[in-house]
Amino acid sequence: MNVNPITTLLLLRPKTQAALPEQRSISARFWWSSLVLLTLFAGCRSERESVPSNPENAAKSEQETTTADGVRPVFKDVWPEQKMDFTYRNGREAGELAILETLGGGTAIFDYDRDGQQDIFYPGGGTFEKKSTKGYPSLLLRHTGDFQFEDQTKLAGMELAAFYSNGCAVGDYDNDGFSDLLVTGYGGSILWKNMGDGTFEEVSVEAGLRNCFWGSSAGWGDLNGDGLLDLYLTQYTDWSFQNHPECELTVGTPDVCSPHSFKGVRDMVFYSKGDGTFYDATQEAGLVPEGKGLGVLLADLDNDADLDVYVCNDTVENFLYLNDGKGKLEEVGIINGAAVDDGATPNGSMGVDIMDYNQDGLPDLWVANYEKEAFALYRNDGDAQFLHVSNDTGVTSIGTLFVGFGTACADFDLDGDEDVMVANGHVAYYSTHSPFRQKPLYLENQKGRFLQLDYPVDSYLGQPHTGRGLAVSDLNQDGNLDVVISNFYDPPAILRNETETDGDWVGVRLIGTKSNRDAVGARLVLHTSAGDQTRQVKGGGSYLSANDLLVHWGLPKDVSIESLDIYWPSGIRQTLSALDRSAVNLILEPVQN
Numbered sequence: 001m002n003v004n005p006i007t008t009l010l011l012l013r014p015k016t017q018a019a020l021p022e023q024r025s026i027s028a029r030f031w032w033s034s035l036v037l038l039t040l041f042a043g044c045r046s047e048r049e050s051v052p053s054n055p056e057n058a059a060k061s062e063q064e065t066t067t068a069d070g071v072r073p074v075f076k077d078v079w080p081e082q083k084m085d086f087t088y089r090n091g092r093e094a095g096e097l098a099i100l101e102t103l104g105g106g107t108a109i110f111d112y113d114r115d116g117q118q119d120i121f122y123p124g125g126g127t128f129e130k131k132s133t134k135g136y137p138s139l140l141l142r143h144t145g146d147f148q149f150e151d152q153t154k155l156a157g158m159e160l161a162a163f164y165s166n167g168c169a170v171g172d173y174d175n176d177g178f179s180d181l182l183v184t185g186y187g188g189s190i191l192w193k194n195m196g197d198g199t200f201e202e203v204s205v206e207a208g209l210r211n212c213f214w215g216s217s218a219g220w221g222d223l224n225g226d227g228l229l230d231l232y233l234t235q236y237t238d239w240s241f242q243n244h245p246e247c248e249l250t251v252g253t254p255d256v257c258s259p260h261s262f263k264g265v266r267d268m269v270f271y272s273k274g275d276g277t278f279y280d281a282t283q284e285a286g287l288v289p290e291g292k293g294l295g296v297l298l299a300d301l302d303n304d305a306d307l308d309v310y311v312c313n314d315t316v317e318n319f320l321y322l323n324d325g326k327g328k329l330e331e332v333g334i335i336n337g338a339a340v341d342d343g344a345t346p347n348g349s350m351g352v353d354i355m356d357y358n359q360d361g362l363p364d365l366w367v368a369n370y371e372k373e374a375f376a377l378y379r380n381d382g383d384a385q386f387l388h389v390s391n392d393t394g395v396t397s398i399g400t401l402f403v404g405f406g407t408a409c410a411d412f413d414l415d416g417d418e419d420v421m422v423a424n425g426h427v428a429y430y431s432t433h434s435p436f437r438q439k440p441l442y443l444e445n446q447k448g449r450f451l452q453l454d455y456p457v458d459s460y461l462g463q464p465h466t467g468r469g470l471a472v473s474d475l476n477q478d479g480n481l482d483v484v485i486s487n488f489y490d491p492p493a494i495l496r497n498e499t500e501t502d503g504d505w506v507g508v509r510l511i512g513t514k515s516n517r518d519a520v521g522a523r524l525v526l527h528t529s530a531g532d533q534t535r536q537v538k539g540g541g542s543y544l545s546a547n548d549l550l551v552h553w554g555l556p557k558d559v560s561i562e563s564l565d566i567y568w569p570s571g572i573r574q575t576l577s578a579l580d581r582s583a584v585n586l587i588l589e590p591v592q593n
Contacts, residue, residue: 072453073412073419073442075483075495077460078147086139088468088488091127091164092429097247097256098128099239100164100186102427103216103294104468106406106544107486108168109475110179112156113198117143118473118548119152120484122492123183126164131241133186135161147476147496157199163187167469167544171220173229174276175517184215184233184544193276208278213265214239219540221298221307221520222569223285224327228272229516230281232309232540234293237262253430259314259348264290267311267319271327285329292316295352298539300523301363302384305571307521307539310338312349312367322384337386338365338378347373348403351470351543355409355418356534357393358448361525363536368404368422368543371434375404375422377450394449398441401434403427406470406543410481414503414554416530417445423467423485423543437464440485466490473548479505479582481552486545502557507550507584510537514570515589518549521569526553527562550584 088105091098105123112119120143124136140156141149153159165185172179178194188210192200204210214236223230239262247257269285270278295312302308302322309329311319317339321329333339340346348370354363362380369375374396378386390396406423413419424438440461443450455462469486476482480497487493506526510519522537535551555561561581566574568589579585 071413071415071499071501073497073499075459075461076498077493078496079491079494081147082141082149082494084139084149084151086122087491088122088486089125089127089136090488091125091133092489094128096128096244097254097429098244099237099257099259099262100133100214102256103166103236103544104405104425104466104488105165105486106167106217106469106542106546107471107484107492108170108181108546109471109473109484109548110170110181110546112140112179112181112194112200113142114178117145118475119143120149120494121168121181122486123165123168123185123544124161125166125488126161126185133164135163135165135185137161138165138183143475147494149494152198155198157201158192160190160202162190165190167215167217168546169218169220169231169540170546171229171231171520171539172517173220173231173272175228177517182209182218182220182231184212184218186214188212189215189218189233203276207276208280209270211280212268215268216294217296217540217544219296219298219309220518221539222516223269223298223307223309223323223329224271225306225325225569226272226274227512227514227516227570228274229518229520230272230327231270231278232296232298233268233270234291234296234311235265235267236294236314237292238265249428249430250432255428255430259292262292264292264313264316267291267293269329281327285327286331287321287329288319288331290316291319294350295367295543296540297352297354298520299354299363299536300521301354301365301380303362303523305567305569307569308384310352310365312352313346314348314350315346317346318349318367320384320386332384336384337388341374341376342388342391347376349376350405351407351422353407353409353420353541354536354538355420357409357418357445359417359531359533361532361534363534366407366409366420368407371403371426371431372400374400375402394451395443398443398452402438402441403434404441405468406485406545408470408472408483408542408547410472410552411554412442412481412497413444413499414479414501414505414556416503416533416554416556416559417447419443419445420450421470421483423465423470423487425466425468425487435464437466437490439464440467460493460495465493468543469545470542471545471547474507474550474552477584479507504555504557504559504581505553506555506561506579506581507552508564508579509550509584509586510566510568511586511588512568512570513589513591514572515568519569519589520549523567524551525565525567527564528555529560529562530556555581
């Protein structure tokens with residue numbers, strides 16, 4: 001990569017960390033406007049290359065060993081207790097070395113039968129036969145309580161394996177009170193309509209959601225403000241058996257080709273017609289062509305009461321779409337500072353979430369990236385103007401060995417701020433820079449700076465895995481957020497949060513009436529004696545996965561709740577002066593203010 005023009009600008013770039021919010025915003029606009037011009041001359045990023053090294057020694061040198069002040073969260077993997085034989089399969093045994101093998105699968109957490117227990121779904125993946133792809137069945141697990149799960153795939157009617165599957169997204173698209181499930185992958189998508197009796201019906205063709213090429217992550221949200229869930233579907237590259245080059249990572253060692261070997265495929269948007277069907281609104285919404293989408297998040301990033309869209313693209317600029325409130329999306333990633341890193345370089349971006357890491361009331365973007373790249377924290381300086389602050393916040397101290405996928409920002413230790421978890425694992429089978437299996441990351445938020453916590457080797461977080469999807473929920477309703485992870489080659493994980501703290505918690509589940517029933521796009525501000533904590537009900541997020549829609553806050557010892565403001569997607573503002581602590585509060589959208 002030619003970095004001379006960018007390096008010159010970095011030397012001239014004003015220091016903005018200590019500036020006032022309005023000053024930071026102006027500086028960010030100047031900085032990214034300059035980058036728009038300079039990136040035209042800086043050239044494209046080169047092919048991903050691995051630098052010869054000793055992965056074990058490198059891992060030791062870059063692993064942070066200092067623990068945070070206070071409590072280190074404790075997680076126990078209870079998957080072995082389920083005694084199930086399930087592993088996401090990517091078809092490596094066929095010897096094709098196809099880029100399709102690298103994506104892996106996601107996971108979803110949702111209460112499909114409305115019994116009050118959160119259930120789990122895993123896509124099954126696929127393989128290759130006679131220069132074609134073949135799908136494997138997915139897995140639906142019903143939670144019977146106390147972290148015990150039973151396989152309900154057959155009884156629920158979900159044995160269909162129509163294609164090589166990757167991702168999943170949960171949304172009540174018909175507003176009937178039962179969560180429906182979209183499964184994405186190579187060659188199409190499956191929309192499972194929840195029939196309300198514990199079974200699902202495949203309705204993709206009737207609903208108009210089958211005409212995609214290679215769907216990866218997806219997110220549900222009301223983009224045009226009509227109270228109905230729409231669908232944003234990311235698509236990856238133009239790989240096929242007719243476009244299947246041979247590649248080598250090192251001389252003489254065949255491996256999976258880099259994304260640079262392929263063109264991107266345009267994402268798609270489907271708007272609801274209100275009758276259980278959708279139409280292709282990709283042109284109407286104004287999507288730009290040829291991303292290489294791997295992660296997507298739908299949230300209100302500029303606090304103007306409509307859903308915006310952030311897309312993680314692999315090796316090309318990430319997309320930031322701002323919504324005009326009527327479903328017209330304007331892509332402003334470069335000019336608003338969220339498309340590239342602080343060296344003006346596109347990253348291999350996979351996992352995504354938002355958090356208010358500095359508690360200024362603005363949603364900041366968190367992105368898990370490829371090896372030899374810093375994971376990205378983009379600070380929101382207002383009006384969805386972002387500044388890359390990974391170096392300023394300690395994120396870069398984790399090193400450059402990790403290949404990050406599923407991720408979540410949440411208060412796992414109930415100390416009143418949001419920490420970060422990331423599932424990691426390589427895509428190249430024979431990388432010489434970092435190992436194929438990699439440890440998960442836990443980053444502790446310490447007053448706006450992040451510290452990587454070290455875990456013992458006998459714990460799940462202290463061992464390497466082939467991590468991909470990650471989703472979060474409070475599975476046993478004890479206030480501690482649990483984590484579900486999808487691997488390939490390795491069994492999945494169900495991590496029970498066994499952290500003991502002095503902190504308390506409060507949870508909220510929203511039910512929309514005028515807004516979409518899932519309340520995707522709602523912004524919630526919890527006012528406490530220690531300051532405000534802001535959360536959103538998000539569409540998409542993580543990587544190929546779907547989180548439980550529970551809104552959760554940790555409350556440090558002796559912190560009291562003053563009130564809760566809810567900004568519903570419909571525009572209604574609701575204020576609650578009383579909430580039950582150590583409990584989940586079910587809140588119905590009022591008919592009017």
